[in-house]
Amino acid sequence: MTLAEKKQQVVEEFSMYDEWLDKYEYLIELGKALDAYPEEEKTEEKLIKGCQSRVWLDGETKDGKLYFRADSDAIITKGIISLLISVYSGRTPEEIAADDFGFVNEIGLRENLSPTRANGLVSMIETIKKMAQDAVSKAPAVLTAEDVAALQPLYADVILALKQVYDPEIPVNIYDLGLIYELNIDKDRKVSILMTFTAPNCPMADEVMHEVEESVKRVPGVTGCTIELTFEPVWDRSMLSEEARVELGMDYEEDDYGKLS
Amino acid sequence: MTVQEIRSRFPILDRRVWGKPLVYLDNAATAQRPLAVLEKERALALDANANIHRAVHRLAVDATEEYEKTRDAVRDFLSAGSREEIVFTSGTTMSINLVASCFGEAFVGEGDEIIVSVAEHHSNIVPWQLLCSRKKAVLKVLEIDEFGVLQADSLEKLISQRTKIIAISHISNVLGLVNPVQEIVRMAHAHGIPVLVDGAQGSVHEKVDVRELDCDFYAFSGHKVYGPTGTGVLYGKKKWLEAMPPYMGGGEMIETVSFSGTSYAPVPGKFEAGTQNFNAVPALQEALALAQVFKTDPEVIENQKNITEYLLDALTNNPRIHLYGVPRGTVQKVPLFSFSVEGAHQEDLALILDKMGIAARSGQMCAEPLMDRFCVTGMLRVSFAPYNTMEEAEYFVSSLNKAISMLV
Numbered sequence: 001m002t003l004a005e006k007k008q009q010v011v012e013e014f015s016m017y018d019e020w021l022d023k024y025e026y027l028i029e030l031g032k033a034l035d036a037y038p039e040e041e042k043t044e045e046k047l048i049k050g051c052q053s054r055v056w057l058d059g060e061t062k063d064g065k066l067y068f069r070a071d072s073d074a075i076i077t078k079g080i081i082s083l084l085i086s087v088y089s090g091r092t093p094e095e096i097a098a099d100d101f102g103f104v105n106e107i108g109l110r111e112n113l114s115p116t117r118a119n120g121l122v123s124m125i126e127t128i129k130k131m132a133q134d135a136v137s138k139a140p141a142v143l144t145a146e147d148v149a150a151l152q153p154l155y156a157d158v159i160l161a162l163k164q165v166y167d168p169e170i171p172v173n174i175y176d177l178g179l180i181y182e183l184n185i186d187k188d189r190k191v192s193i194l195m196t197f198t199a200p201n202c203p204m205a206d207e208v209m210h211e212v213e214e215s216v217k218r219v220p221g222v223t224g225c226t227i228e229l230t231f232e233p234v235w236d237r238s239m240l241s242e243e244a245r246v247e248l249g250m251d252y253e254e255d256d257y258g259k260l261s
Numbered sequence: 262m263t264v265q266e267i268r269s270r271f272p273i274l275d276r277r278v279w280g281k282p283l284v285y286l287d288n289a290a291t292a293q294r295p296l297a298v299l300e301k302e303r304a305l306a307l308d309a310n311a312n313i314h315r316a317v318h319r320l321a322v323d324a325t326e327e328y329e330k331t332r333d334a335v336r337d338f339l340s341a342g343s344r345e346e347i348v349f350t351s352g353t354t355m356s357i358n359l360v361a362s363c364f365g366e367a368f369v370g371e372g373d374e375i376i377v378s379v380a381e382h383h384s385n386i387v388p389w390q391l392l393c394s395r396k397k398a399v400l401k402v403l404e405i406d407e408f409g410v411l412q413a414d415s416l417e418k419l420i421s422q423r424t425k426i427i428a429i430s431h432i433s434n435v436l437g438l439v440n441p442v443q444e445i446v447r448m449a450h451a452h453g454i455p456v457l458v459d460g461a462q463g464s465v466h467e468k469v470d471v472r473e474l475d476c477d478f479y480a481f482s483g484h485k486v487y488g489p490t491g492t493g494v495l496y497g498k499k500k501w502l503e504a505m506p507p508y509m510g511g512g513e514m515i516e517t518v519s520f521s522g523t524s525y526a527p528v529p530g531k532f533e534a535g536t537q538n539f540n541a542v543p544a545l546q547e548a549l550a551l552a553q554v555f556k557t558d559p560e561v562i563e564n565q566k567n568i569t570e571y572l573l574d575a576l577t578n579n580p581r582i583h584l585y586g587v588p589r590g591t592v593q594k595v596p597l598f599s600f601s602v603e604g605a606h607q608e609d610l611a612l613i614l615d616k617m618g619i620a621a622r623s624g625q626m627c628a629e630p631l632m633d634r635f636c637v638t639g640m641l642r643v644s645f646a647p648y649n650t651m652e653e654a655e656y657f658v659s660s661l662n663k664a665i666s667m668l669v
Contacts, residue, residue: 020279020616021613021616021617024613024616025667028609028668052623052624052639053606053609053638054638073606073638074606074608074609075605075606075609075668076608076609076612076613077608077609
């Protein structure tokens with residue numbers, strides 16, 4: 001279930017209860033069902049400030065995903081934290097860090113709790129966010145073998161898309177021309193490209209880059225594309241692909257062929 | 262005065278919370294204000310809003326008169342000897358800080374001792390701790406027994422040659438037990454030690470006669486006796502007030518000011534620096550008059566007594582409930598109950614009660630040392646005022662039972 005779907009599910013579940021006491025009953029059940037948290041890990045360090053009751057929250061990253069554990073001495077608080085965990089545990093740090101936690105307002109939790117409790121709720125959310133942000137900055141997109149395998153077809157599609165863009169002056173596509181220095185696709189299927197041009201003063205550079213971006217973005221599955229331009233190292237003909245050499249009829253005469261521009 | 266007559270004077274009691282009639286049981290934190298108090302404040306703002314004590318114009322004269330009339334009303338409320346012994350403050354906390362600061366400045370030195378009880382709220386602990394750290398003095402603590410009853414007998418052992426002042430609450434805001442302050446004052450005075458009585462709760466529930474009590478200082482807050490927030494009183498025996506240096510410097514507390522030296526106004530002006538809370542203070546007249554009626558009206562007393570007995574019974578006969586502050590012997594209990602419930606966190610209980618319309622207090626009640634004394638992280642407290650009915654008390658008990666059954 002995606003984060004959005006899960007949040008929607010929680011909102012719908014909550015809306016089934018008209019009475020606040022029933023919502024509390026539901027939270028109490030959630031609290032009681034929360035996985036046990038080891039007593040010895042209830043340390044000052046894991047304690048969240050700003051709650052009238054005590055809340056311990058811990059998170060760990062496994063296979064690029066954040067998993068939370070928590071406990072509280074008050075059961076309704078425990079239910080609330082359980083709710084947050086059910087929504088956010090097992091998601092990528094990026095996803096959590098980018099979330100606005102707005103569904104908490106949607107189910108009316110924030111305004112229906114006493115300000116002291118709401119402070120605790122805010123502190124819990126802040127702690128979860130902080131853990132996600134820390135995880136993002138610490139471990140930028142670790143790809144597992146499965147991730148790499150899953151991304152293979154997308155690489156092929158993106159390369160195909162790059163091959164649709166032609167150099168404005170040479171009748172060879174930019175990929176075979178060797179203008180693409182780096183091509184990366186991250187776990188969120190965002191494409192990042194490091195590219196160059198045959199000469200630093202290419203007047204068509206902006207148009208070509210725009211065309212590259214548009215072409216890549218049109219590939220089904222791609223969620224975004226960023227392009228960085230570099231002239232380090234400077235392009236030279238050794239970067240031409242086999243196909244390009246054939247295309248240009250220069251396989252055996254490369255020494256005689258002048259620098260393309 | 263019937264409870265319905267009383268209720269009709271407090272408009273807020275008609276409101277509903279979460280669709281249920283409001284049952285306000287957090288009176289020890291702040292009491293509700295009757296219309297008369299609210300109207301007095303409003304009338305002054307509309308009719309006589311001027312800074313007091315300074316100008317000669319009509320508004321200033323009216324405002325000053327109302328303010329000073331209140332000093333007389335407070336004198337009467339406390340049965341003090343003279344109006345000069347009444348200092349207006351922002352509340353109990355400021356009153357105690359004033360004494361800790363000014364009495365401490367004049368009379369406490371390195372190695373001297375101050376005695377408080379373990380049942381004090383933070384306002385009667387921290388000012389003394391600050392003084393102790395400033396003067397390298399020592400804070401000593403009078404204990405309570407497991408029922409919450411102050412061990413006044415052991416005071417004699419705590420008192421030494423170095424004891425400079427004893428600060429004790431009239432009634433603990435957690436335990437609701439009336440402390441034997443008169444006896445404490447007698448013991449202290451036998452050693453020549455002055456006593457400050459923290460009357461934040463005592464002024465609400467007990468008749469206060471500072472001359473009979475013979476205490477040296479008595480502090481209380483306006484908002485707990487149905488008055489405006491930001492008003493408070495420090496009663497101090499004239500001999501002490503005169504011997505103490507000023508608390509804050511500023512307008513109105515001076516006699517003459519020059520850079521070669523400033524002389525101060527006579528008491529109580531010396532302790533009332535700067536612009537006073539002149540719209541709110543006069544409303545204390547209405548508040549104190551009503552508080553006095555509440556403390557003397559037989560019907561009110563009877564109702565409060567019945568509620569106290571009913572709750573004592575309900576809260577001591579449930580094996581799951583642990584009540585802190587159980588009266589024994591001659592010790593009196595006011596309708597203020599702090600307790601914990603086995604298996605149910607106080608905050609969960611307060612949250613559920615809130616949705617049933619009941620305002621109860623959960624937490625440490627600004628008395629962490631007392632929480633530590635009973636080895637709890639917090640308690641649930643309900644405190645009743647004369648506008649609370651027996652039906653509300655019964656509704657509270659049944660709601661509490663329902664909340665407990667939800668949680669355990």
